Amino acid sequence: MSNITLKQAEEVLAAAKAKAVALNTLMNIAVVDSGTNLVAFAHMDDAWLGSIDIAQKKARTARYFNMPTGEIGKLSQPGGSLYNIEHSNGGLITFPGGVLIKNTAGEIIGAIGVSGDTVENDHAVAQAGADAIV
Amino acid sequence: MSNITLKQAEEVLAAAKAKAVALNTLMNIAVVDSGTNLVAFAHMDDAWLGSIDIAQKKARTARYFNMPTGEIGKLSQPGGSLYNIEHSNGGLITFPGGVLIKNTAGEIIGAIGVSGDTVENDHAVAQAGADAIV
Amino acid sequence: MSNITLKQAEEVLAAAKAKAVALNTLMNIAVVDSGTNLVAFAHMDDAWLGSIDIAQKKARTARYFNMPTGEIGKLSQPGGSLYNIEHSNGGLITFPGGVLIKNTAGEIIGAIGVSGDTVENDHAVAQAGADAIV
Amino acid sequence: MSNITLKQAEEVLAAAKAKAVALNTLMNIAVVDSGTNLVAFAHMDDAWLGSIDIAQKKARTARYFNMPTGEIGKLSQPGGSLYNIEHSNGGLITFPGGVLIKNTAGEIIGAIGVSGDTVENDHAVAQAGADAIV
Numbered sequence: 397m398s399n400i401t402l403k404q405a406e407e408v409l410a411a412a413k414a415k416a417v418a419l420n421t422l423m424n425i426a427v428v429d430s431g432t433n434l435v436a437f438a439h440m441d442d443a444w445l446g447s448i449d450i451a452q453k454k455a456r457t458a459r460y461f462n463m464p465t466g467e468i469g470k471l472s473q474p475g476g477s478l479y480n481i482e483h484s485n486g487g488l489i490t491f492p493g494g495v496l497i498k499n500t501a502g503e504i505i506g507a508i509g510v511s512g513d514t515v516e517n518d519h520a521v522a523q524a525g526a527d528a529i530v
Numbered sequence: 531m532s533n534i535t536l537k538q539a540e541e542v543l544a545a546a547k548a549k550a551v552a553l554n555t556l557m558n559i560a561v562v563d564s565g566t567n568l569v570a571f572a573h574m575d576d577a578w579l580g581s582i583d584i585a586q587k588k589a590r591t592a593r594y595f596n597m598p599t600g601e602i603g604k605l606s607q608p609g610g611s612l613y614n615i616e617h618s619n620g621g622l623i624t625f626p627g628g629v630l631i632k633n634t635a636g637e638i639i640g641a642i643g644v645s646g647d648t649v650e651n652d653h654a655v656a657q658a659g660a661d662a663i664v
Numbered sequence: 665m666s667n668i669t670l671k672q673a674e675e676v677l678a679a680a681k682a683k684a685v686a687l688n689t690l691m692n693i694a695v696v697d698s699g700t701n702l703v704a705f706a707h708m709d710d711a712w713l714g715s716i717d718i719a720q721k722k723a724r725t726a727r728y729f730n731m732p733t734g735e736i737g738k739l740s741q742p743g744g745s746l747y748n749i750e751h752s753n754g755g756l757i758t759f760p761g762g763v764l765i766k767n768t769a770g771e772i773i774g775a776i777g778v779s780g781d782t783v784e785n786d787h788a789v790a791q792a793g794a795d796a797i798v
Numbered sequence: 799m800s801n802i803t804l805k806q807a808e809e810v811l812a813a814a815k816a817k818a819v820a821l822n823t824l825m826n827i828a829v830v831d832s833g834t835n836l837v838a839f840a841h842m843d844d845a846w847l848g849s850i851d852i853a854q855k856k857a858r859t860a861r862y863f864n865m866p867t868g869e870i871g872k873l874s875q876p877g878g879s880l881y882n883i884e885h886s887n888g889g890l891i892t893f894p895g896g897v898l899i900k901n902t903a904g905e906i907i908g909a910i911g912v913s914g915d916t917v918e919n920d921h922a923v924a925q926a927g928a929d930a931i932v
Contacts, residue, residue, distance in 0.1 A: 401843050429841075434850050437839035439831075441803050445566060446594025448836050449619045474608045487617040515611045535709050563707075565833015568716050571705035573697075575669050582702050713834060714862025717887045742876045755885040783879045 398499055399429050400506035404529055405436035408497060408508055412525030413438060416512075423512035423521050424451040427497070430506055432456045440512070447511035453487055454494030454509030454522075460485060462504060465494030466519065493518030495526045505529070532633055533563050534640035538663055539570035542631060542642055546659030550574060550646075557646035557655050558585040561631070564640055566590045574646070581645035587621055588628030588643030588656075594619060596638060599628030600653065627652030629660045639663070666767055667697050668774035672797055673704035676765060676776055680793030684708060684780075691780035691789055692719040695765070698774055700724045708780070715779035721755055722762030722777030722790075728753060730772060733762030734787065761786030763794045773797070800901055801831050802908035806931055807838035810899060810910055814927030818842060818914075825914035825923050826853040829899070832908055834858045842914070849913035855889055856896030856911030856924075862887060864906060867896030868921065895920030897928045907931070 400408075405427040416423040422443035427436045432455075439448055457465045469490035471478040482488045492515040497506040510522040534542075539561040550557040556577035561570045566589075573582055591599045603624035605612040616622045626649040631640040644656040668676075673695040684691040690711035695704045700723075707716055725733045737758035739746040750756045760783040765774040778790040802810075807829040818825040824845035829838045834857075841850055859867045871892035873880040884890045894917040899908045912924040 402840060406840075431847070433841065433847050434839060435841045437836060438804060438808075439835070439837045444595050445833075445835050446591070446619050446622070450615070453618055469613055473613065480614070482614040482617040489618060490614060491612055536706060540706075563833070565713075565831070565835060567707070567713050567833060568705060569707045571702060572670060572674075573701065573703045579699070579701050712863050714859070714887050714890070718883070721886055737881055741881065748882070750882040750885040757886060758882060759880055 397430050398503045398505045400427065400435060400497060402435060405506070407528045408525040409436050409438050411528035412508065412510060412521050413440065415521045415524035416440060419517050419520065421513040421517055423510050423518070424448050425521070425525065426451040426455045426509045428455040428459055428507050430459065430504055432459050435506065443512045450489050450511040451509040453489040454511060455507045456485070456509070457488045457490060458494035458496055458509065459504070459507040460488070462496060464492065464496070465490055466492035466515070491515050493522050495519070495522040497526045497529055499529060532637045532639045533565070534561065534569055534631060536569060539640070541662045542659040543570050543572050545662035546642065546644060546655050547572060547574065549655045549658035553651055553654065555647040555651055557644050557652070558582050559655070559659065560585040560589045560643045562589040562593055562641050564593065564638055566593050569640065577646045584623050584645035585643040587623040588645060589641045590619070590643070591622045591624060592628035592630050592643065593638070593641040594622070596630060598626065598653070599624055600626035600649070625649050627656050629653070629656040631660045631663055633663060665698050666771040666773045668695065668703060668765060670703060673774070675796045676793040677704050677706050679796035680776065680778060680789050681706065681708065683789045683792035687785055687788065689781040689785055691778050691786070692716050693789070693793065694719040694723045694777045696723040696727055696775050698727065698772055700727050703774065711780045718757050718779040719777040721757040722779060723775045724753070724777070725756045725758060726762035726764050726777065727772070727775040728756070730764060732760065732764070732787070733758055734760035734783070759783050761790050763787070763790040765794045765797055767797060800905045800907045801833070802829065802837055802899060804837060807908070809930045810927040811838050811840050813930035814910065814912060814923050815840060815842065817923045817926035821919055821922065823915040823919055825912050825920070826850050827923070827927065828853040828857045828911045830857040830861055830909050832861065832906055834861050837908065845914045852891050852913035853911040855891040856913060857909045858887070858911070859890045859892060860896035860898050860911065861906070861909040862890070864898060866894065866921070867892055868894035868917070893917050895924050897921070897924040899928045899931055901931060
C-alpha cells in the first residue's frame with residue numbers, strides 16, 4: 397500500500413487553500429491517508445465551524461469507497477441501491493467535496509475532503525488539492 | 531471573535547419565553563456561544579422532553595453554518611445538494627427554530643435554538659430571542 | 665412523581681450563582697428534573713468550557729442513584745464495589761458537585777450539578793442551589 | 799474572546815515539528831481555537847496512528863480547563879478529587895502533551911495537543927509549539 401506523506405499532504409493543503417482564495421471563499425480542508433487516518437488539516441479563518449467535521453468525513457468517505465463523494469450520494473437517495481449508507485462508519489458525507497489522491501503511478505495514496513461553500517466550490521477546491529500531486 | 535455573555539443569554543431566554551407565552555405554547559430554549567458551547571437553557575414546564583436535545587442541536591446547527599437552520603433543511607432534502615448533512619457533527623437539526631444571535635455591530639456572538647411546537651412557532655420564538663440583543 | 669418547575673429551577677440557578685459570586689469563582693450550573701432531563705443551565709462568563717458537560721453529568725448522576733455524586737465516587741475506586749461505574753449511562757461524573765433537589769415534603773424533584781472549581785467549591789455551590797427550595 | 803488564526807496555528811505546527819525533529823521523534827500535532835474547534839493538524843510520517851485522536855483530545859482538554867493536561871491527570875488518579883473525569887466531554891486525555899496557547903497580551907487564543915512518544919517529549923513538543931506565538 398502506498399501512502400501519502402506529510403510533505404505531500406501539505407502540498408495538497410497549500411494548493412487547495414490557493415484555489416479557495418482564487419474562488420474568494422473560506423474552506424475547511426482535510427487530508428487522510430490510504431488507511432483513512434487524518435494526516436493534515438486546515439480551517440481557514442471564519443470558515444464554517446460545522447464544516448470541520450464534514451471535511452474530514454468527506455475525505456474518509458471518498459477513500460472508504462474509492463470514488464468521489466458525490467458519486468455515492470447519487471446511490472444513497474430514497475429508493476437508491478445504497479439508501480441511507482450515511483449511517484455507517486460513524487457518519488458519512490455523500491455530497492461533493494471528497495476526492496481521492498493518487499500518486500503519479502495512479503495508486504491511491506489518500507483522499508482530500510473540503511467543506512465551506514457550495515458543493516461545486518467544495519469539489520473544485522478538493523480537486524485542485526488532489527491535482528497538486530504530480 | 532465576539533462572544534455572548536451570560537447576561538445577554540439570559541435576556542435572550544427571557545424574550546423567547548415571553549414570546550412562547552404570547553403564542554400560548556411550551557418551548558425548550560438553548561443559547562450557545564460563538565464556539566457552539568452551551569451558555570444557557572430553559573425547559574418550560576410540560577414542554578416536549580425530546581425537544582431538549584433538538585433545541586440544543588438547532589442552536590449549534592445555526593452557528594455551524596451561520597444561517598437559520600431552515601435554510602440548511604431546504605438543501606438537505608433527497609436530491610438536494612446537502613442531502614443527509616444531518617449525519618455530521620454528532621447530529622444536526624435542519625428544520626426551522628435555530629437562529630444566529632448578533633451584537634449591535636452585526637458580529638455573530640452565538641445562536642439560539644428553540645423546539646416544542648410547529649416549526650413556524652419554533653422559529654418565531656427563536657427570532658424573538660435573538661432580537662432581544664439591541 | 666413530583667417534578668421541579670422551571671420557576672423553581674431558576675431559583676436554584678440564582679442561588680447557586682449568588683454562592684459562586686460569594687466564593688469568587690466561575691461555575692457551570694445544571695438543573696435536571698426527576699426524570700434526569702435538563703431543565704435549566706447557566707455558564708458563567710469565562711468558566712471552564714469542559715465543565716459544561718461535567719455539570720450536566722453530575723446532576724444526572726446524583727438523580728440516577730439518589731445520592732450526592734461524591735458518595736458514588738467513594739465506591740467506584742479500584743477495588744471498590746462500583747468500580748468504574750462511570751462507563752454507564754453515557755458517562756457518569758462521581759466526584760462532588762452533584763446534589764439532589766427535594767421539595768418541602770422531602771420528595772426528590774430533581775438534581776443540580778455544578779462544575780468549575782475545586783470539588784469542595786463545586787459541592788458548596790450545588791448545595792446552596794438545592795437549599796433554595798424551601 | 800480572542801481566537802487563534804490559521805497563520806498562527808501553522809506557525810505553532812511548524813515550531814512543534816521542528817522540536818520533534820530535534821528530539822528525533824515522530825509526533826501528531828493538533829491545534830484548536832478558543833472554542834475547542836480544530837484549526838490545524840499534522841501527522842508526521844510513521845507516527846503512531848492512535849495518537850491522531852489523542853493529540854486532538856489533549857488540545858481540547860487543555861482548553862476545557864485552562865491548564866496543561868498533566869495537571870488534570872494528577873487530580874484524576876484513583877482517590878484523587880477528579881477521579882475518572884476522563885469520562886466527560888466525549889473523552890479527555892489527562893496526561894502531559896496538551897498546553898494552552900496565549901497571545902502576547904496573555905489571552906488564551908487556543909491550545910496545542912501533541913502525542914507520539916513519551917509524555918515528557920509530547921509535552922516538550924507542545925510547549926515549543928505554544929512558544930512560537932510571540
